[in-house]
Amino acid sequence: MISTRQLRYFVEIAESGSFSAAAERLFIAQSALSRQIKELESHLDTLLFERTARQPRLTAAGQAFLPRARTLLIDLDKAERLAREVGQGVRGNLRLNHSSTVPLTGHLLSRLSGYLKSHPEVAMEIAQQSSEAQLVELAEDRLEIGLLRLPVLRQHEGLCVQPLFDEPLLLAVCEDHPLARHSSVSVAQLRDEAFISIPHHQRGGLSYLSAELCMAAGFFPKAARVVSRKTTQLQLIQAGFGVALLPQCMQEIAPPSLRFIALTDEGCRSTVALACRRDAGPLVRQVVEHMAT
Numbered sequence: 562m563i564s565t566r567q568l569r570y571f572v573e574i575a576e577s578g579s580f581s582a583a584a585e586r587l588f589i590a591q592s593a594l595s596r597q598i599k600e601l602e603s604h605l606d607t608l609l610f611e612r613t614a615r616q617p618r619l620t621a622a623g624q625a626f627l628p629r630a631r632t633l634l635i636d637l638d639k640a641e642r643l644a645r646e647v648g649q650g651v652r653g654n655l656r657l658n659h660s661s662t663v664p665l666t667g668h669l670l671s672r673l674s675g676y677l678k679s680h681p682e683v684a685m686e687i688a689q690q691s692s693e694a695q696l697v698e699l700a701e702d703r704l705e706i707g708l709l710r711l712p713v714l715r716q717h718e719g720l721c722v723q724p725l726f727d728e729p730l731l732l733a734v735c736e737d738h739p740l741a742r743h744s745s746v747s748v749a750q751l752r753d754e755a756f757i758s759i760p761h762h763q764r765g766g767l768s769y770l771s772a773e774l775c776m777a778a779g780f781f782p783k784a785a786r787v788v789s790r791k792t793t794q795l796q797l798i799q800a801g802f803g804v805a806l807l808p809q810c811m812q813e814i815a816p817p818s819l820r821f822i823a824l825t826d827e828g829c830r831s832t833v834a835l836a837c838r839r840d841a842g843p844l845v846r847q848v849v850e851h852m853a854t
Contacts, residue, residue, distance in 0.1 A: 565637060567601040568630045570594055571609060575627050579616050653683055653844045658690040658698065659708035662767045663833050666813040668726065669708065669852075676851045683844065692766045696720060699836055705845050707836040710766045710808070721839050725853060727832040728809045730774075731821040735801045738820065745823040748778040748806075755785035755803035757794050770831055771806040778826070795819065808833075 573583040574594070584591040602609055609623035619627065659665060665673065665687070677683060690698070693715060695707035700717040713722065732751070734741050740750070756775075758768045759782055775782045785803030788794075794805055799816045808831045812821050835852055837845050 563601060563604055564597075565634070567597050568634055570597050571601060571623075572627065572630050572634060574598065574610070574617065575619060575623070655683065655685045655705045655844065655848065656688075656703075657685055657706040657708065658688050658695050658704055660692045660695070660710050660766060661689055662710050662808060662811065662831075663708045664810060664814050665708075666810055669833070672852050672854075676848060680847075696722075696836060699838055702838070705837065705841065706848060709834055709836060710770075711832040711834050712769060713766070714769070719839050720836055722834050722836045723849065723853060724832050724834045727830045730771075730806045730824055730829040730831050731809055731812070732804060732824060733795070733798050733807045733811070733815070734804050734820050734822065735799055736818045736820055737801070738804070740804075740822060741820040743822055745825050747825045748774050748829070749780075749826075751775065751782075751804065752778070752780045754783065756782040756805060757785045757788050757797045757803035758805045759784045759788055767806070767808070767831060774806065774826065774829060777828075 570583065570587065573587055574580055577583045577586060580591050580594055580598075584594045587594065598610065605622070605626075607622045608620050609626060610617040611620055659669075663669070673685075677685065690707075692707070692709035692713055695704060695709055696713060696715065696717050698704035699707055699720055708725075709722075711722075711724065732740065732746055740746055756771070758771065760769045760772045772782055785797070787797055787802045789797055794807075795811070795815050797803065798805055799819055806824070806829070807815075807821070809821075812819075815821070835849060837849055841849070
């Protein structure tokens with residue numbers, strides 16, 4: 562079998578014009594160089610150089626072999642570089658999903674943009690998905706990184722869920738709601754309000770947290786006639802179907818007519834977390850480290 566060394570030696574001789582010059586540039590003995598070329602010619606069962614008194618000349622076979630040898634070496638260098646960069650986490654493709662209540666705005670968008678600018682060889686596919694579904698995708702190795710909102714109901718072996726930051730929860734109402742002009746309210750004041758987002762027995766996240774806060778205030782949230790666990794809840798609030806407790810970041814994507822009101826109760830905060838596999842490769846670990854700083 563032809564070795565990479567033999568290819569490099571052959572190309573070097575052809576480009577430098579002599580065995581002695583090639584040996585000098587390759588930092589090897591001329592005898593060792595000649596031996597490798599003889600082995601290459603023996604393997605090909607043809608001469609690649611005409612040995613003359615002045616300098617070696619490529620035979621017709623050598624002339625045909627040279628451009629292909631160069632291409633093979635270039636492709637091999639590219640393959641080595643690609644493998645090294647992927648292994649070191651500076652190149653590759655990533656799948657990242659985020660919950661509808663974790664919009665890619667503010668701090669998250671800044672961190673992602675900064676990472677991608679400093680790693681031009683990394684590509685990222687981003688989609689929206691519920692927190693619980695993200696964990697399933699991660700556990701089944703169909704997703705590399707998830708951005709979700711705590712709490713999650715199910716723990717999956719082999720996954721790491723790392724809190725990134727927390728932010729205040731606010732009451733979101735339409736502009737003509739009776740509470741719209743209040744600067745702050747307590748959760749207890751929402752006892753008779755219709756909530757457009759209520760807990761689901763198979764999902765945690767923001768609706769689950771909202772229900773916990775309401776129960777701590779002595780009531781369970783009453784469901785609106787139309788409910789949603791997606792970002793369409795912003796439109797439902799705007800249309801006057803009900804209210805919701807939303808994280809502060811949702812203001813950045815909300816219709817301008819929505820009103821966001823501070824909550825006076827302690828503990829009205831929500832945590833955004835990053836999830837990945839514990840056996841994630843260097844590329845994922847690098848992104849996680851960047852996002853967590």
